[in-house]
Amino acid sequence: MKILKELFAWGSSIVFGITIALFISIFIFQPTKVLGSSMEPTLKPNHHIYVSKLPRALSYQPQIGDIVIIDSRVDRKRTWKDDFLDTPLFSVFKENRNHDVWVKRVIGVPADIITIKHNKVYRNGQLLKEDYIKEAMIDTPDAEFVVPEGQIFVMGDNRNNSRDSREIGCIPIDHVLGVKIF
Template identity: 85%
Template sequence: MRIAKELLAWGGSIFFGIAFALFISIFVFQPTKVLGSSMEPTLKPNHHIYVSKLPRTFTYKPRIGDIVIIDSRVNRARTWKDDLLDTPLFSMFKERHSHDVWVKRVIGLPGDTIMIKSNQVYRNGQRLKEDYIKEAMIDTPDAHFVIPENQIFVMGDNRNNSRDSREIGSIPIDHVLGVKIF
């Protein structure tokens, strides 16, 4: 009887610990590993960053220059199951890292017009001053994007080696999984 009570107490503590860890990683903050070089020189491959999930938990109001993690599967709605499976607790049991979660910089907000012309980026007709990019863009086709309501436009800092909104279009706000804090 005493052993059963002790096992129950241990089991309850372990369950509470796992539930608390899930709550923190889904709603508060989460570590994320940078895969690839699309954010160089700002973030190097295999860097670990910590992102705040609080803006996503409440109402995220993006700001130009925010570094965000996004779900790149913009052609489908996100579910609570996605939020759960994207936590570090579950992702450590996956065989390989997901290539659906990207780290990018916010370049455009709802209502903005983004133009890429002669390998330069313009927001609402103003050329961006981007001292954070790795190198000037080369061989980027001219493009024009109008950012819809409740969406943002993101790009990697290593423009010549980045999959971003130029390829998949604007990102729904609910696909922003967190904002880099450190």
């Protein structure tokens, strides 16, 4: 009987710890590893960053220049199940590791017009001063994007080696998983 009480005490402590860890990583704070070189020189591959999830929980609107973590699967609605399964605790067990979570910089917010012309980026007709990019873009087709309400436009700092809104379009705000804090 004493051994059962001890096992129950240990088991309930473990379950409580896992529950708290899940709550923190889903709603408050999460370490994230940068995969790929799309954010160089700002963030290097395999660099660990810490992401505040509070903005997502508090319906925060990302600001121009924020470095955000996004779910790149913009063709479908994001659910709470995704939030749960994308935590580091469960992502190691996922069979399908397509790296759907990307780290990017916010370039445009709702109502902005993003124009790419002659390998340069303009927001609402103004050329962006981007001292954070790795190198000038080359061979980028001219394009124009109007950022709809409830969405943002993101790009990697390594423009010549980045999959971003130029390819997948604007990102729904509910696909912004967090904002880099350090």
